[in-house]
Amino acid sequence: MAATIRLPKHDVLQALRSSVYPRVGGSGSTCCRCPLGAKRYLLTDNIVKLKEFQHKKVAIAYHLPGTKGALEVLIEMKSQDVKFNKDTYVLAFAICYKLNSPESLKICTTLREEALIKGEVLSRRASCFAVALALNQNQVAKAISIFSQIMKQENIVCTNLNILIHIQANMLKTLIEVLKDAAEGNLSKFVRRREFSEEVLAKAREKVKDVPALLARFDEIYGKLHINGQVTTYTLDTLLCHTPGNRKSHMMLLNRRTVSHRTFQPLNQSLWAE
Incomplete structure (x- = not known):
């Protein structure tokens, strides 16, 4: 059953790349699509450096005015088959939330479905970003579906997302x-x-x-x-x-x-x- 809805890695990469480089197609060298000075050196076999980078990126991503730079790094990680961990998904969904566009919602949905197919457990925080993005894009049914899968909804963010869902769904x-x-x-x-x-x-x-x-x-x-x-x-x-x-x-x-x-x-x- 899962095989029928599996999303090819190429499709995920294409969606990510098109959001950053809208004039570039899916073919050709990855290097050609990376801006000058892109931090490819971070994605080496040195796992310690990669983990340190991921943690620092998660910590500062929410305070940066722009998010495309971080999205470029996610593209590079995806192209090199670097395994996403819980923090990486939080970062990815936060970037999509900040971009707040139909394309970023598509990317968020694709990454989320891919993670669930693999049996990975997404954190509550990552799911909250996905719900907020869906609400911002007036996709109430999608927001309700994601929110219903959050196991513990007692925190302040879930409380307010629940109110917004009721507002947009006209459940007055x-x-x-x-x-x-x-x-x-x-x-x-x-x-x-x-x-x-x-x-x-x-x-x-x-x-x-x-x-x-x-x-x-x-x-x-x-x-x-x-x-x-x-x-x-x-x-x-x-x-x-x-x-x-x-x-x-x-x-x-x-x-x-x-x-x-x-x-x-x-x-x-x-x-x-x-």
Whole structure:
């Protein structure tokens, strides 16, 4: 069964190359398609250097304004049959997400299907980039399919992707129920409450604003989320691309709360005072 849907390596390389070199075909020497100074020397038999390069590339890729350089390296790795590891897939999907085009979605889908056929387990982070890209390209069904295969969906990125899926799929009543459950659910003090991006909540409000009953319920829940400290000013893009150096810095990101522009106090305190 798997053999009938296997994607030839040539097709993967062709899709990658065409996104970087749109005027170059699939034939001819690989060297001819590499820009002057391309880092071919990194792809040697020295595995230690390759792993070090991969780790550094993953760490800095999200902070670079351009992503085609990193994509060129992935093309070279693919052409030399270098095995992709979990970090490499995260990098590849992050690059496709940043490029945000129909072509990059095709590349992401091709790489993902190839990985699954090989029985490789993709990390939650890689899958989140794939879901976000599909949503950005208005491919809601694809986003839902990928999201449903994420085993643990409790983190802040998955929480916000789930809201965006409900928004774009017009599942508005369920959307309100999800937010209500997050704001009013009886949780142990040892269980972290779900957190939402202000940006994502703004999109949710825009979606329900023409339905008075839903809008009233949303505004009520929105206020409770703020009081509970479940709203962050970080955008989904920032949450996706954040690479914590250690657990402490990661917790600092998640613990950040919105601040009242009027009182400059934590918003939950400001709301109670008012």
